[in-house]
Amino acid sequence: MKSNNxxxxxxxxxxxxxxxxxxxxxVVSSFKNGTELFSYPMTLFPNNPSFDNYVVAxxxxxxxxxxxxxxxxxxxxxxxxxIMSSMCxxxxxxxxxxxxxxLFICLLATTMLPTEVIMRPSFTVIYKLGLYNSLWACIxxxxxxxxxxxxxxxxxxxxxxxxxxxxxxxGANEGRIFVSLMLPLCxxxxxxxxxFSFRWxxxxxxxxxxxxxxxxxxxxxxxxxTLSGAEAVDWTTLLAASVLxxxxxxxxxxxxxxxxxxxxxxxxxxx
Amino acid sequence: MKKVLALLLCLMVxxxxxxxxxxxxxxxEVKTLEILLSDDTLEGGAMxxxxxxxxxxxxxxxxxxxxxxxxxxxTQIMNxxxxxxLPALVKTTEMDAYADFLLPLDDKSLKQSDFLRDVxxxxxxxxxPINSTAVGMLVNKSAFDQAGxxxxxxxxxxxTWDEFIEAVNxxxxxxxxxxxxxxxxxxxxxxxxxYQFGMQIFDPNDASxxxxxxxxxxxxxxxxxxxxxxxxxxxxxxxGAENAQSTYKTGKVAVHMSGNWVLNxxxxxxxxxxxxxxxxxxxxxxxxxxxxxxxxxxxxxxxxEEAKEFIEWFYKDENYSLYCSNGNYLPSKIGVDATYTVKGxxxxxxxxxxxxxxxxxxxxxxNSHPGESYGNALRDAVDKAIAGELDADGVIDYFxxxxxxxxxxxxxx
Amino acid sequence: xxxxVRKKNNLDTKQKWALFFCxxxxxxxxxxxxxPATLGISYSFTNYNGLSRMDFVGLVNYVKLFKDLEFYKxxxxxxxxxxxxxxLGYFTALFLAxxxxxxxxxxxxxxxxxxxxxxxxxTIMVGLTWRWIFGENFGILNYIxxxxxxxxxxxxxxxxxxxxxxxxxxxxxxCGTNMLIFIGGLKQIPQSLHEAAKIDGATALQxxxxxTLPGLSAVSFMIVILSIITAFKSFAMVLTxxxxxxxxxxxxxxxxxxxxxxxxxxxxxxSAASMVMFAILLIVSVIQx
Numbered sequence: 006m007k008s009n010n011x012x013x014x015x016x017x018x019x020x021x022x023x024x025x026x027x028x029x030x031x032v033v034s035s036f037k038n039g040t041e042l043f044s045y046p047m048t049l050f051p052n053n054p055s056f057d058n059y060v061v062a063x064x065x066x067x068x069x070x071x072x073x074x075x076x077x078x079x080x081x082x083x084x085x086x087x088i089m090s091s092m093c094x095x096x097x098x099x100x101x102x103x104x105x106x107x108l109f110i111c112l113l114a115t116t117m118l119p120t121e122v123i124m125r126p127s128f129t130v131i132y133k134l135g136l137y138n139s140l141w142a143c144i145x146x147x148x149x150x151x152x153x154x155x156x157x158x159x160x161x162x163x164x165x166x167x168x169x170x171x172x173x174x175x176g177a178n179e180g181r182i183f184v185s186l187m188l189p190l191c192x193x194x195x196x197x198x199x200x201f202s203f204r205w206x207x208x209x210x211x212x213x214x215x216x217x218x219x220x221x222x223x224x225x226x227x228x229x230x231t232l233s234g235a236e237a238v239d240w241t242t243l244l245a246a247s248v249l250x251x252x253x254x255x256x257x258x259x260x261x262x263x264x265x266x267x268x269x270x271x272x273x274x275x276x
Numbered sequence: 277m278k279k280v281l282a283l284l285l286c287l288m289v290x291x292x293x294x295x296x297x298x299x300x301x302x303x304x305e306v307k308t309l310e311i312l313l314s315d316d317t318l319e320g321g322a323m324x325x326x327x328x329x330x331x332x333x334x335x336x337x338x339x340x341x342x343x344x345x346x347x348x349x350x351t352q353i354m355n356x357x358x359x360x361x362l363p364a365l366v367k368t369t370e371m372d373a374y375a376d377f378l379l380p381l382d383d384k385s386l387k388q389s390d391f392l393r394d395v396x397x398x399x400x401x402x403x404x405p406i407n408s409t410a411v412g413m414l415v416n417k418s419a420f421d422q423a424g425x426x427x428x429x430x431x432x433x434x435x436t437w438d439e440f441i442e443a444v445n446x447x448x449x450x451x452x453x454x455x456x457x458x459x460x461x462x463x464x465x466x467x468x469x470x471y472q473f474g475m476q477i478f479d480p481n482d483a484s485x486x487x488x489x490x491x492x493x494x495x496x497x498x499x500x501x502x503x504x505x506x507x508x509x510x511x512x513x514x515x516g517a518e519n520a521q522s523t524y525k526t527g528k529v530a531v532h533m534s535g536n537w538v539l540n541x542x543x544x545x546x547x548x549x550x551x552x553x554x555x556x557x558x559x560x561x562x563x564x565x566x567x568x569x570x571x572x573x574x575x576x577x578x579x580x581e582e583a584k585e586f587i588e589w590f591y592k593d594e595n596y597s598l599y600c601s602n603g604n605y606l607p608s609k610i611g612v613d614a615t616y617t618v619k620g621x622x623x624x625x626x627x628x629x630x631x632x633x634x635x636x637x638x639x640x641x642x643n644s645h646p647g648e649s650y651g652n653a654l655r656d657a658v659d660k661a662i663a664g665e666l667d668a669d670g671v672i673d674y675f676x677x678x679x680x681x682x683x684x685x686x687x688x689x
Numbered sequence: 690x691x692x693x694v695r696k697k698n699n700l701d702t703k704q705k706w707a708l709f710f711c712x713x714x715x716x717x718x719x720x721x722x723x724x725p726a727t728l729g730i731s732y733s734f735t736n737y738n739g740l741s742r743m744d745f746v747g748l749v750n751y752v753k754l755f756k757d758l759e760f761y762k763x764x765x766x767x768x769x770x771x772x773x774x775x776x777l778g779y780f781t782a783l784f785l786a787x788x789x790x791x792x793x794x795x796x797x798x799x800x801x802x803x804x805x806x807x808x809x810x811x812t813i814m815v816g817l818t819w820r821w822i823f824g825e826n827f828g829i830l831n832y833i834x835x836x837x838x839x840x841x842x843x844x845x846x847x848x849x850x851x852x853x854x855x856x857x858x859x860x861x862x863x864c865g866t867n868m869l870i871f872i873g874g875l876k877q878i879p880q881s882l883h884e885a886a887k888i889d890g891a892t893a894l895q896x897x898x899x900x901t902l903p904g905l906s907a908v909s910f911m912i913v914i915l916s917i918i919t920a921f922k923s924f925a926m927v928l929t930x931x932x933x934x935x936x937x938x939x940x941x942x943x944x945x946x947x948x949x950x951x952x953x954x955x956x957x958x959x960s961a962a963s964m965v966m967f968a969i970l971l972i973v974s975v976i977q978x
Contacts (some may be wrong), residue, residue: 014794020785021800027818028806030829039545047832065317096710100703108711108718110975115722117970118729118963119922119943125956128355128730130720130758137359139867150716151890156870159907163877167962191897194406201866208811214351216359218343226811230345235369235953236314236460236537237521247814249892255802262798373954376741397863454826461932515934517845526827609913647738649954663846663936682955 035059035244042240055211058245064243066228067220068249075224076253078143079206080211085148086202087195094157095187099169109158116151128215142216143224153198160194161187166177196264203257207250225250307337308580309586311365312353314346320540322603326595330586335542337582339365350528364583370564371395371403371570375646379573379580385586388642392608392628393566394640403572404587407605410564411468411625414524414532414542417550423450427554429623431630435557437499444508447530456508457531458523461516463655464565465533467635469675470496472556475640477679477687485689486679489672492560497661497668499559504662514662535567539618540604553620556627564627565635568608617624645683653678699824705811711965726967728809733960743957750961760962762937763945770855770941771920777908778860778867786871786923787897801872805865812862816929823930848938851931855939858930867912874908875901915976942966 034042036054062068097109120127125265127146134140172182188195210226216225229250232243307553316323327339341628342363343354349368356362358379371378380400388396393405415427425443428434435443444456459465467475473496479485512518517542521541524532527549532538533556542551556564571590573583589595593612602613606624607614657674660666679686723824737743754760785804789797807815822829823844831841846944878901886896902909924943927933933940946966951958 010791010793011934013788013791014797015787017794017797020788021803024864025803025806027822027861028810030822031814031818039524040547043522043525043545044548045528045857047829089717092710093714096398096707100707102704102707105707105711108715108926110978111718112714112965113974113978114856114971115718116915116918117921117967118722118726119924123725123963123967125350125355125358126725126732127721129358129728130724132359137361146717146721149714153757154714155911155915159911160873160877162907174774179703180709183710193876194873197869200869204809208809214348215355218342218352218356227344227348229811230348231314231317233345233347234318235346236535237315238317238519239318239539240522247810251809252741255806258805258809259802262801267953378769493920510826511935513843513844515845515936516819516932517826517851517934518824520824528827647742647954651948659934661935662846663938665936 021148031244035248037239037241039241058241059249062198062246062249067071068225069219071223071225072253074140074222075207075226077137078140078209078224079203082144082147082206083199083202084114085144085199086150086153087120089148090153090198091157091182091188091195092152093154093192094159095183097154097158097162098161099166112149113153115149118217124211124215131216137216138222139216140222143206143209143212146212147209150155150202153202156198156201157191157194160191164190173188193264196261199259200261204254207254286353298629304334307579307582309337309339309364309582310342311339312344312349312363314344314349314368314415315414316341316343316367317608320603321539322599322605325602326599329595329598330589336580339558339586360576362577364577364579365571365573365586367406367571368568369567371572372397372643372646374574374650375402377574377576378611379575379583381573381587386588386591388590390609392610393568394643394685395570397643397646398556402588403570403593405568405608406571407600408537408608408628409567410539410606410627411465411533411535411556411567412564412624412627413554413556414534414538414551414620415554415682416447416524416527416530417552418527419451419453419530419549421550421623423447427552429552429554431555431626434555434562437557437559438555441503441508444530446645448508450529451530453530454511454528455523455530457503457533458509458513458529459533460535461513461655463652464567465535466500466558466654466658468563468565469500469533471565471632471635472496472558472561473499474560476634478641479689480634480637482689483637483641483644484686486676486686487689488679489688490674493672495669496559497658497671498659499663501668509583511662515659536606536621537606539620541670543618548590555624556621561634562627562630563635564631566628566631566639568606648683650675650678650682729960730828730964732957735957736796737957737960738954746957750958753958753963753967754961759937760945763940763942766937766939767881767921770852770859770923770939771917774859774920775858775913775916778863779912781860782864782867782912783871783905785868786875787901789868790872790875801868804868808865810862812925813929815858816848816861816926819854819861820930823854845931848935851935851939855923855927855930858926859920862926863916863919867916869923870908870912871905874905877918878904906948910977914974917973921966 030049033050035058036051036056037048037051038055039052039055041048097105110141131137131142131146137146168186169182172186177185177259208226210230213224213227217227229243232239232246297616311323311327313323324341327341331338340405349488350370350373351516353366353368357374362377374478375397382401382405383645386401388394388401391405392408395401395403395405420427424447424597425446426433428445441456447453448456459469467477470493474490474492475496476487476490479487504511504514510518510523513520513523520532521538523529525542525546531554540552556562571587573580573587576673577583590599591609596607596609597612597614599605600612601616604616604618606621608627654675657666657671661668663673676688680688705789732743733744734745734747736749738744748783762893788818789801789804791797802917825831825843828844831844834841839912842850845856882900882904883896886900891899922943923941924947927941928944933944942962945957946962949962950956
């Protein structure tokens with residue numbers, strides 16, 4: 006048993022280091038200056054590491070405003086997504102009506118036309134709804150994400166129906182069952198979805214591109230894109246800015262990761 | 277932990293609501309013009325400096341910059357055009373796509389004859405060329421010096437393309453350079469080389485005839501493809517997988533075929549070897565392709581008079597010269613001089629003065645097909661050829677077919 | 690009230706609740722999918738160029754599409770990409786999830802973070818990072834190979850090598866997400882089942898095949914379908930990684946649609962291509978469910 010764990014641990018370390026190497030290289034490169042970045046033969050670690058690029062990045066953009074805008078969009082969208090996805094996923098999993106099966110296929114279909122392709126019609130819809138140039142335009146169209154619904158649905162299918170039946174016999178209505186019984190059980194799934202949603206919205210650039218046109222509403226991703234010009238890319242600033250924008254999402258992941266570790270559903274079934 | 281999260285949540289939401297509220301409540305009493313642009317900060321903030329100058333010396337209206345990514349310009353403009361919320365002013369690389377929305381500038385003191393590039397459509401001055409860029413060459417001076425090879429900086433010294441190949445082969449042999457030349461992944465650079473072999477896209481005697489299919493074009497294409505086959509230039513850069521500018525900065529390449537826009541970057545970021553602009557080779561013609569941005573105003577924004585006033589003020593010699601100096605741009609208005617902080621701009625001026633008229637002619641034909649575009653067809657065809665999918669004749673067919681498919685009223689010569 | 694009437698009332702109430710739970714998503718579906726998609730379909734029957742020209746042309750775009758060799762090549766590339774990346778991604782994520790599910794290993798939380806980290810990069814940065822790594826002449830991998838006196842690999846100019854780079858970058862970027870979902874799924878399998886298998890004398894492998902895999906069937910289904918759709922939609926990352934090259938060896942559907950629509954200003958034609966892609970994906974998903 007112990008040797009199994011040791012092998013397990015060793016492989017884990019090997020793979021995680023392998024996986025993170027490109028990101029590590031990215032972060033390390035952000036401390037290099039413009040000449041060293043392109044020198045050949047290559048260096049892994051910077052010869053004169055400095056925070057210069059970070060200083061430039063911070064003063065280049067209105068970082069505080071953009072972060073506030075992005076945070077606003079991300080947090081609110083995540084909360085709404087969690088609510089919508091768990092409700093819809095629960096219904097799709099636990100009720101047997103034909104229209105639900107049809108709805109499932111319909112929702113799945115929404116993932117098959119990527120936003121790039123329906124960008125102009127989506128823009129028209131946003132405008133007609135009066136949402137143009139508002140941060141809400143980056144929130145509302147994104148909260149119906151199918152991946153969220155799918156995730157919650159497959160989780161709820163694994164919950165035994167006996168639990169629901171027992172509650173119904175006790176006289177609870179469906180809403181009560183959902184809020185008091187189902188939600189507490191799916192904490193780790195909600196944590197996972199929360200991590201995903203946070204990441205999607207934080208890194209989203211399509212909706213902000215379509216729906217925002219004033220600089221005071223721009224998000225971090227829009228600002229980052231301005232570093233890639235028609236002929237030139239400001240590599241040093243781009244690397245530093247990318248690392249900076251990665252940090253909040255990483256923090257959220259670390260915090261929520263603990264939620265995933267602890268829950269075990271079987272505790273609900275026994276007895 | 278939950279409490280920490282809840283606190284964090286409240287903080288962020290209230291902060292962002294505050295941030296949003298603050299921006300809405302600051303009402304502007306003075307009219308503010310929006311100028312939509314890209315790449316200004318990347319190129320040294322020249323427009324920002326000019327806008328600051330206007331704002332500090334004028335009170336009747338203010339100007340504000342809205343800077344977005346180059347790749348997003350078209351999407352933004354097209355979306356805003358469809359809902360009639362266009363910005364007052366724009367600086368960007370295209371004007372003909374938006375021809376229907378441009379504000380004619382004829383009632384101000386600016387005239388087409390003031391400018392180096394053609395901005396007149398249907399007899400009306402619809403835009404102004406805010407700068408000119410020219411394709412040219414940069415050499416690795418340290419390598420050339422080490423190999424004892426000289427490079428041309430005067431018209432008499434100009435290489436032929438065959439002499440060029442000899443020169444860079446010598447440099448590669450005698451130094452630790454690995455490649456003779458890298459060429460940007462761009463139809464404009466490829467075209468420049470082909471023009472130097474006598475290529476024509478459209479017939480100078482009849483703009484509706486496509487003259488691309490010719491022995492000169494074929495010779496140029498075969499020469500270009502040969503450079504990749506013989507590994508004088510790395511195919512990965514030719515295909516755009518590796519970036520020419522980044523590759524040149526490693527110091528392992530003798531020559532970079534690019535344009536004057538790299539001068540800022542190279543001045544700031546190349547410290548491990550010496551570099552210098554040099555005159556481009558020729559086969560039958562000397563040629564360079566002009567590029568550059570346009571500055572224009574949109575109609576229907578409610579700020580038309582103010583926009584025209586700003587544009588007129590912008591092109592006053594003292595202001596325009598300041599703009600070109602700050603951004604290290606080649607002036608597009610005749611008779612304006614700029615003082616540059618980077619060396620080598622004079623080489624590009626020489627190229628501009630020496631070029632044949634064919635590149636500009638082809639450009640003007642392109643401009644006369646608003647709303648129609650063959651995209652990057654030439655570059656795509658050359659990509660396929662470098663990858664081995666096409667030969668020179670195949671490239672010619674691919675490109676001419678693309679033009680025929682996308683343009684109306686054109687035919688083969 | 691007799692039982693049959695009460696049952697009928699229960700049914701109605703339950704259905705109303707189900708509708709209530711789904712209502713926001715249904716609304717979302719109608720406003721942000723049906724309407725734009727319908728507009729998109731209508732474009733495919735015109736010669737819309739994105740700005741001013743939009744004339745009805747009937748089925749001309751579709752006829753042109755079926756004769757377009759480039760379209761078939763791109764479709765083939767995309768299918769090839771999907772067929773390789775989906776199983777590879779599935780097994781890699783499953784393997785990593787099994788590896789890191791064991792709470793007894795010290796630091797497995799940190800390891801999960803390291804594997805998930807790549808997913809936090811925007812797709813454009815993923816493409817740029819791997820492009821640097823796979824640089825044929827000035828990239829890290831070839832540099833390492835050359836320092837061991839090995840031949841450098843033509844990552845950019847050889848079609849197969851370029852294809853492999855897109856696969857590697859894609860699997861690398863998406864593994865963390867799938868791994869997390871698998872871990873969530875693994876934790877849902879009651880420990881009692883594993884213990885029962887152990888008591889019955891099952892080996893680790895048998896436990897995996899008879900307890901774990903069946904327990905993951907719902908999760909697997911979801912990951913496979915979503916992976917297929919994500920692979921089909923790969924665009925920003927591949928564009929920054931290979932630009933679709935060499936030639937058009939790694940040009941996939943969305944890049945083709947985007948370039949026809951925007952670069953060549955043939956929005957009508959690219960809408961037709963989108964509809965065909967949509968139909969293919971829909972058929973594949975319906976078959977799977």
